[in-house]
Structures are given as structure tokens and as C-alpha cells.
Amino acid sequence: MFKRLLREPLVHFVLIGALMFLWSAWQGGFSERANRIIVTRGVIDQQATGFARSWGREPTAVEMKGLIDDHVREEIAVREAQAMGLGRDDTVVRRRLRQKAEFLLVDDIPPAPVSDADVKDWLARHPAAFRGEAQVAFRQVFLRADRRGASWRNDVQALLARLRASGPDAVTGKLGDASMLPAEAPLSPLVEVARTFGSDFADDLMKVDPGQWQGPVESSFGVHLVLVRERSDGTAPELAVVRPLVERELQSERRNAAMQALYARLLAKYDVRIEPAAPASLAAAEGRKSP
Numbered sequence: 001m002f003k004r005l006l007r008e009p010l011v012h013f014v015l016i017g018a019l020m021f022l023w024s025a026w027q028g029g030f031s032e033r034a035n036r037i038i039v040t041r042g043v044i045d046q047q048a049t050g051f052a053r054s055w056g057r058e059p060t061a062v063e064m065k066g067l068i069d070d071h072v073r074e075e076i077a078v079r080e081a082q083a084m085g086l087g088r089d090d091t092v093v094r095r096r097l098r099q100k101a102e103f104l105l106v107d108d109i110p111p112a113p114v115s116d117a118d119v120k121d122w123l124a125r126h127p128a129a130f131r132g133e134a135q136v137a138f139r140q141v142f143l144r145a146d147r148r149g150a151s152w153r154n155d156v157q158a159l160l161a162r163l164r165a166s167g168p169d170a171v172t173g174k175l176g177d178a179s180m181l182p183a184e185a186p187l188s189p190l191v192e193v194a195r196t197f198g199s200d201f202a203d204d205l206m207k208v209d210p211g212q213w214q215g216p217v218e219s220s221f222g223v224h225l226v227l228v229r230e231r232s233d234g235t236a237p238e239l240a241v242v243r244p245l246v247e248r249e250l251q252s253e254r255r256n257a258a259m260q261a262l263y264a265r266l267l268a269k270y271d272v273r274i275e276p277a278a279p280a281s282l283a284a285a286e287g288r289k290s291p
Contacts, residue, residue: 037075039068047071105262112254114247119239122250129249130242136205137187137230139168141176144222152223156216160225163213168227170213181221187230197221206231 047067051059059067087093123129141159145152163170172183185193194202201219208214208228215225 037072039071043071044068102259105259111251114250116239116243118250119243119246122246122253123239123242126249130245132232134190134206135187135230135232136190136193136202136228137185138193138205139172139184139227139229140181140217140224141172141183141226142179142181142222142224143216144177146222147177156223156225160213160215163225163227168211168213168229176225177222179221187232197224206233 044064048059048064051063051067081087087097141163143152143156143159145156148155159175163172163175181196190202190206193205198220201217201224204217205226205228208217208226210228210231213225213227216223217226218224
């Protein structure tokens with residue numbers, strides 16, 4: 001009997017009419033909800049808090065009404081813009097939406113506590129991150145090898161022997177060739193030495209034995225006989241000093257990893273298809289056709 005009832009045209013008509021009624025009612029309800037703007041207590045509190053933070057006092061009733069009116073106007077403008085699809089292809093809007101989405105998604109990931117072992121592991125993986133800068137103090141005597149001909153090596157060795165015989169405090173004012181380079185440098189960061197003498201010269205200073213005249217050490221200017229008075233290698237930082245900085249870097253590293261994992265999970269929801277690039281000849285032809 002049920003099958004026979006389903007074959008009756010009158011039943012079909014009633015079912016279609018009922019579906020049309022439900023559809024119309026649902027559309028009307030949705031439209032009504034879409035056009036409804038509810039200013040919640042949370043929004044009001046947020047507006048009042050922002051005003052107080054900016055002006056150092058609570059807003060008056062008139063100012064509060066102005067804040068709420070402006071919020072409603074903004075909501076209307078946003079909804080109208082969305083209805084017109086204004087933000088669909090806007091790079092700035094898309095980037096802002098991505099930033100907000102990522103902020104909310106990452107904010108839901110509670111930060112894991114950072115232990116001393118975590119900090120030590122991070123420092124081991126980034127040994128130069130917070131290491132103290134190497135420094136060196138030295139004296140130097142400059143010689144222009146290009147002006148001394150084939151005998152310049154003999155001149156360097158003779159001058160080196162004379163300097164060693166005089167010791168670390170040898171008077172060097174009249175030795176070597178004149179230049180604008182400093183004859184003596186106090187304890188300075190290695191990068192400062194490299195800025196004046198070149199990086200190769202600075203690196204070589206960290207290799208010679210301190211306390212005795214050594215050389216020749218080359219630079220872009222010529223050759224030098226040097227005496228390293230004092231030197232300090234880049235020291236590993238104390239854990240207590242850099243712990244807050246390392247913790248910040250570690251938390252950032254974890255957030256980035258969590259975001260990558262989240263995107264990998266979300267990617268499974270989408271069917272991504274990438275159109276193949278046009279052949280170079282076709283792309284060139286299309287470019288010539290474009291105005």
C-alpha cells in the first residue's frame with residue numbers, strides 16, 4: 001500500500017509543496033540572521049578597555065555610544081564588502097586573514113615548559129647564537145713587499161729577528177714602511193680588526209702565539225710583523241644569562257614546527273591541483289599578444 005501511495009500524483013504535489021515551504025522558511029530565517037548585528041557585552045567591554053588604554057580614563061556615556069556606533073558601522077561595512085566579494089582577490093586582506101587564523105590556531109597550542117636540558121640542547125645546535133665575540137690586542141709593523149723587490153723576504157726575516165731581540169716593548173716608530181694603519185690596537189672585537197685590516201689578517205691573528213713577534217702575516221695592504229698582546233676567544237654564554245633568550249627562540253621554534261604539522265593535517269582536507277606551466281615559446285607568444 002505504501003508503494004502505491006508513493007505513486008499517487010497528489011502525494012508528489014504535497015511533498016514538493018512542503019519542501020518548497022521549508023526552503024522558503026529556512027531562507028527567510030537565514031536572511032534575518034545574516035542581517036542581525038548583536039553587540040555583545042564582550043564587544044562593549046573591549047571597546048571600553050581600548051578607550052581607557054589610549055586616554056587613561058573610562059569613556060563617558062556619549063563616548064561609549066560613539067564607540068558602539070562606530071563598531072556597528074564597521075560591521076556593516078565588512079558584511080557589505082564580503083557580500084560584494086571585495087576581499088576575495090585582495091592580497092592584503094588575504095594576508096591579514098592568514099595572520100589572524102595562524103595566531104588563533106597557534107594560540108590554542110599550549111607552550112610546553114622549557115627545561116635546562118632543552119636549553120642546553122638548543123645551544124648545542126646553535127653554538128654561535130649567543131657566544132661572546134672574540135677579541136684581540138696587538139702591535140704590528142707594516143712592510144710593502146711590492147716595493148722591496150725579490151729581497152722582501154730577507155728584509156722581513158731580518159726585521160723579525162731585530163724585533164724579537166728587542167722584545168714585546170720594542171720601539172717600532174721608525175721600523176717598516178709608513179702607512180695610515182695603526183701600529184698598536186687595544187683589545188678590540190675581531191670584526192673591528194677585520195674592518196681595518198681585512199678578514200684574513202684578523203683570522204690569522206687568532207692563530208699566532210701571543211707574547212712574541214711573529215710573521216709575516218699578510219693583508220690586502222701588504223705584509224705585517226705582529227705581536228699579539230692579549231686575545232680572548234668567543235666564550236660560551238652562561239646558561240643563567242641567556243636562558244630567557246634561548247627560551248624565547250625555542251618556543252618560537254616549537255610554534256613553527258606545530259604550525260607546519262597543523263598545515264600538514266589541514267592539507268588532507270583539500271584537493272590541491274597545480275596547473276602546469278605554459279611552454280616558454282607559448283608564454284612568449286602570449287606576452288607579445290598582451291597590450
